[in-house]
Amino acid sequence: MLFPSWQGGLLMEPVRRGDSGPAAAEVRATLASLGLVPAGPHGEGSSADSVLFDAACELAIREFQQQRGLTVDGVVGAETWSALVAARWRLGDRLLTRSVTEPMAGDDVETLQERLIEMGYDVGRPDGVFGASTERALQQFQREVGLLPDGGFGPGTMRALRQLGRKVVGGRPQLLRETALLRHAGPALVGKHVIIDPGHGGQDRGVVVPEGLLEWSEAELAWDLASRLEGRLSALGVHTDLSRGRDTWFSDADRAKFANAAGADVLVSLHIDGHRNPEASGIATYYFGTQSGASSTVGERLAGLVHREIVARTGLVDGRTHPKTWEILRRTQMPAVRVECGYLTSPVDRARLIEPAFRDTIAEAILVAVQRVFLPVEVDFKTGTMDMRELRSRLG
Numbered sequence: 001m002l003f004p005s006w007q008g009g010l011l012m013e014p015v016r017r018g019d020s021g022p023a024a025a026e027v028r029a030t031l032a033s034l035g036l037v038p039a040g041p042h043g044e045g046s047s048a049d050s051v052l053f054d055a056a057c058e059l060a061i062r063e064f065q066q067q068r069g070l071t072v073d074g075v076v077g078a079e080t081w082s083a084l085v086a087a088r089w090r091l092g093d094r095l096l097t098r099s100v101t102e103p104m105a106g107d108d109v110e111t112l113q114e115r116l117i118e119m120g121y122d123v124g125r126p127d128g129v130f131g132a133s134t135e136r137a138l139q140q141f142q143r144e145v146g147l148l149p150d151g152g153f154g155p156g157t158m159r160a161l162r163q164l165g166r167k168v169v170g171g172r173p174q175l176l177r178e179t180a181l182l183r184h185a186g187p188a189l190v191g192k193h194v195i196i197d198p199g200h201g202g203q204d205r206g207v208v209v210p211e212g213l214l215e216w217s218e219a220e221l222a223w224d225l226a227s228r229l230e231g232r233l234s235a236l237g238v239h240t241d242l243s244r245g246r247d248t249w250f251s252d253a254d255r256a257k258f259a260n261a262a263g264a265d266v267l268v269s270l271h272i273d274g275h276r277n278p279e280a281s282g283i284a285t286y287y288f289g290t291q292s293g294a295s296s297t298v299g300e301r302l303a304g305l306v307h308r309e310i311v312a313r314t315g316l317v318d319g320r321t322h323p324k325t326w327e328i329l330r331r332t333q334m335p336a337v338r339v340e341c342g343y344l345t346s347p348v349d350r351a352r353l354i355e356p357a358f359r360d361t362i363a364e365a366i367l368v369a370v371q372r373v374f375l376p377v378e379v380d381f382k383t384g385t386m387d388m389r390e391l392r393s394r395l396g
């Protein structure tokens with residue numbers, strides 16, 4: 001109960017400037033809890049009969065009324081009071097369910113509605129009232145994350161929303177939907193569309209390292225890796241496209257646009273790193289993600305799989321998986337991974353990268369990772385265990 005002194009939380013008389021007593025105290029406390037007036041027990045004056053609903057409270061109420069589309073009079077009547085009470089609720093403070101006779105209302109309901117909309121569910125206008133469309137959207141969400149679709153908002157649903165919702169706030173609303181789309185696409189590789197994106201190209205040779213009479217370039221090695229991966233994917237019935245020709249160059253934005261127009265299921269971007277320090281070595285993978293925590297769930301999984309398969313098969317130094325907002329990751333509408341397959345500037349990595357057999361191993365690792373991202377977790381296999389022949393026989 002919010003204010004025991006008023007039966008059932010009903011406001012008997014309007015509270016206005018100059019008022020003291022329990023009602024004014026309650027209004028002031030509510031304003032303080034909303035951060036609209038400074039916290040603390042005192043209003044104007046310092047004695048026991050100090051004015052609790054003072055000028056600061058009146059101003060705060062006026063601003064609140066204006067913000068909420070109420071009559072701006074600075075007086076707390078029944079309408080303003082119920083709006084204040086509704087504004088106190090934070091998502092997770094209480095259980096939310098649909099009631100036909102007395103619909104639940106509050107800022108927590110509005111937050112829930114906004115989160116559902118961000119994730120692509122249809123709740124209509126976020127009005128802060130828990131109605132039929134909110135219930136339906138919540139049931140759909142619960143079904144998609146494997147919860148009992150009771151249409152009520154409790155701790156389990158809160159947890160699921162936290163885990164998934166965090167990833168979409170401030171990010172691309174379609175990110176969460178990637179999971180659903182991927183599930184819908186099914187586990188078979190046959191008929192999937194994969195864009196292979198060899199970095200750089202044309203005049204842009206990427207990292208270039210001279211070695212004796214030879215000169216190694218990232219662009220050429222990335223192209224070679226891409227061809228090896230393309231051959232393997234095609235052999236398994238995957239529709240593949242390269243984002244550039246052998247000697248041509250496109251911006252990353254254009255490459256992303258190309259992948260989007262093709263309606264591809266996955267994009268794999270291939271690069272080889274370079275650093276002034278020849279000691280720098282190892283493999284790192286990147287997926288779309290921002291500082292605030294918005295990220296591509298499937299992209300992260302794909303990057304993790306590619307990463308682990310390569311590390312397990314090559315023993316390259318583990319440079320981990322990282323979120324980035326690079327164009328090729330940000331502008332693509334499908335799960336995308338960028339792999340930096342070792343450092344061309346590292347004598348250790350370079351000695352391996354220039355071996356065709358080593359590049360075959362990397363291509364195979366990526367192929368297996370791409371297959372794994374389409375598999376439901378139950379039938380997934382262990383990292384570094386599957387080879388191309390086995391994969392083929394499994395796919396029948």
Ligand SMILES: [Zn+2]
Nearest residue numbers: 199206271272
């Ligand atoms: Zn590069």
